[in-house]
Amino acid sequence: MISKSSIEQVFETARVEEVIGDFVQLKKSGSNFKGLSPFSDERSPSFMVSPVKQIWKDFSSGKGGNAVTFIMEHEHFTYPEAIKYLAKKYNIDIEETEQTDEQKQEADERESLYLVNEYAKQYFERILFKTDQGQAIGLSYFKERGFTNETIKQFNLGYSLDEWQGFTDEALKQGYQIEFLEKTGLTIVKPDKKFDRFKGRVMFPIHSMSGRILGFGGRILKVDKKAAKYMNSPESEVYHKSKILYGIFHAKQSIAKEDNCYLVEGYTDVIQFHQTGIKNTVASSGTALTPEQIRLVNRLTNNITVLFDGDAAGIRASIRGIDLILEQGMNVKVCGFPEGEDPDSFAKQNTLEELTTYLKDHSKDFIQFKASLLVKEANNDPIKKAETIRDIVNSISKIPDQIKKEIYIQECSRIMDISEDVLFTTLAQINKKGVQEANKSNRNDQKQNAFQVVKSEPKAQKVDLQYELERKIIEILLLYGTEIEDFEDLVLKESENGELQLEPVIQNAKVFEKIYLDLQEDEMQFSNANFKTLYQIIIDTLNQEPEFSTRNFVNKLDQELANDVTTILMNDERYALHDWERNHIIPKEKQHSIAQLVTQTILTLRCYLIDKKVSEYQNDTLREGANSRSILEDVKDYLGLKMLLSRKLGKVVGGKI
Structure with a gap:
């Protein structure tokens, strides 16, 4: 296990734009950076990085998070692996306890393949520099090519002994399983024997973009007409030669x-x-x-x-x-x-x-x-x-x-x-001609599918207003939760003429306190499970941490919730991907008054929930008959409340607070 202090040091040190910049070409876009998605095939950039918020969002795949989650997504690392990778990048010494044999056994197959490849790299390097055969044959060859010791070590070059089971026997002795030696292609397993694939070859490890060993290339040095001059690792769970470039x-x-x-x-x-x-x-x-x-x-x-x-x-x-x-x-x-x-x-x-x-x-x-x-x-x-x-x-x-x-x-x-x-x-x-060939191909497909049931086109989905409003509340809490604002609440008072009218009452409070009290007063619950969880975590955090930081907050969330948060925080940056301003399209800015935004969102949600409740009552009335007087009275009360809230909302939207 990696110590908590080491993890915190990695989060404090790692810069998301630097980490992602190792894998994606980022270009400045206002206060952010944009680039092509590393997770999908695209020609227009939909990938956004925010140095201020220390988060990223890929709008093409929906993925997002911080520096650690990027490494996990891009390199398929586990959380500890991503922490170790960033620690190495920033020269941070991490404290951890030694893995037990049981923990090693629990490593998944993909990680086992990486571990075997990493061991093989170290083994071939050791053979090259520390054995007579390695120095006389392998090292001499590299020296003849003009490579310096520094270059040889930088590219992790090595040598595989000209012995049938030199590597395999040593790997098994060190506890590596034959199953993974075979799946990486390092060992060829036959019913009656097992032997090294790269026997008597100089070795070129093939690195991923992050530096993990995916496979190997081996060059034979002796003249053998039956053997291929160069040989690569076979395709495996971690090595796909068509998707990687050497170097x-x-x-x-x-x-x-x-x-x-x-x-x-x-x-x-x-x-x-x-x-x-x-x-x-x-x-x-x-x-x-x-x-x-x-x-x-x-x-x-x-x-x-x-x-x-x-x-x-x-x-x-x-x-x-x-x-x-x-x-x-x-x-x-x-x-x-x-x-x-x-x-x-x-x-x-x-x-x-x-x-x-x-x-x-x-x-x-x-x-x-x-x-x-x-x-x-x-x-x-x-x-x-x-x-x-x-x-x-x-x-x-x-x-x-x-x-x-x-x-x-x-x-x-x-x-x-x-x-x-x-x-x-x-x-x-x-x-x-290209279009005609494409059309011909489509016609052939249509002929083949002529007797299949044709599915109707799905209708455009309606906007889920409750989802959008709940999402907006989370966004407001994240961006402005600790801000202190003057909130104008409109209350009914009787005038001198005996008429009821709305009069303003000013309340000075923090944004998160105002939202919490309003939602608690109406006993409103979030319908979206993730938003409900996030709401509770945010409120608890804001109560305990006066200096709230979205960067620190995201770092403490699990991957699913972190993805939701980055989506919310980066959504307003999305227009920058398309250079709208350069094309004289100016997106509408946020309301300048935070208090107005809070009040408008809460009132709109309350009106929506009333409509939803009235609709439920109307359905109950249809089921129970026209004699359900109590239900009709409740509907009348709710409609009266909605009329009052609508008047408040009209004043909030139309007037200034």
Whole structure:
């Protein structure tokens, strides 16, 4: 168990914008930050971070909370894991008691896989540096590649003994279960034997964006025609190769800072670039680039530069990835190296200044790269040139932004010496073909579903007024609970003429005290279970803590209630995501008078509850018959009360307090 003082220190130290900034590219938006949701596929930002309130809200998925809940949601950490992660980030020493064997056994399967991978990383590192075989074979290989000890340790590189069960036997001896050794892919289990997957290979641990070990890549060093040169961990509960980029953990901060990501092919390309000083570099780890990998980069920057080997295979691979990147709405440049060179060898032979200059001078916009490459292949053949132009326009058609499309059409017209009208016509034909294919697919789906029962479209849901009013009361308590205001209560008094009229009576009180007394007077109960719980917690907290802080309050709540609170607190910031003010749309501001807002909300809730009660009585009357005189008298009393409350509400809304 982590001590309470350690947890409090983490909460006091961790800054939500800094923590989230490691995973999401945040842009200033007034007093807040906004960015693309890390929990859903989107192109318009719906993710908001408030440094003042120290909370975040993702309006696309509905998730929200503080720095700890973000780490729990994003990395699938348990609460203690998230605390430990933040403690490590901020160099906080945490006090905790040692886990018992029973607690270790209770760890879920996912956590067990992480623990096994972490142990394997440490084991392979130890073998590399502490054994004769590791030093003679593994360490020598890394040194030949030009990697320093510092770089080797930074990327947690290691070596797996050239023995059938070297790792497996040691892991079992340390108490790790064969079930999880098999599920991570570190051990291959057969009916009659079990052996190491990465026997005799140098090891490249694959980190998540937060630094956890997801899996491994292993390179064989001896010549063996039957064995693959590179081997990756198999897919598991924690490792999905199509959703991770090698080096993203080490590169994320530099990518966000430089606002650009260099994309290479292999592990050593990443490491060599990083060692030279180009740290915003990641690799697809030998797999074809996927939309999930591109979106991972898109959280940090909108710009990708694809680096490829000087051979034909490298060029073809880069072309395949361009259209995928364009489809995600990102800006893409391409940079090749001299024939016979790759990013690893070129970075090894050049200084940081030389490498930076080369990348700057030779990085081309995708259309320039594709045009120069395809024109060269066409070799003045008119038919091939026409195919080349159609190929380029096809890439442009992938871009979701219409303005970018038009600019690229103009650029293509200039480079290929062909009229813009022809290119726009070709673009329209490609788009039309895409629509036709989509319609054809929909028609086929409809044919397949022709005999299925057609469900009627759901009707638009009505606004739940009671829910909204209860939510507003919670919001007022959170934002203004300790404020002292002059509340004007309107009471009935008889005038000199004997007429009843409303007269104001001023009451000076704290907002939470006024709300509590009004709700208690009417014996009103919250219908929403979470709001009911929050109301009690907030009232108790405000009574006990004169210096109420929403940040401290959120930190003490469980995840479900914390999510409700962040949704309420961040709701008014939502308009900033869409830059309404820049488009001359000014959202209505809150009422300037807190007292007026409190009174209006309470009166509206009371009127709503009276309507609800009258409706119930009317239903009772229909069931019991017209002789139910007592019910009719109650309805008459309630209607009279509502008329009085409506007059009060009219004065509150129309007049000034």
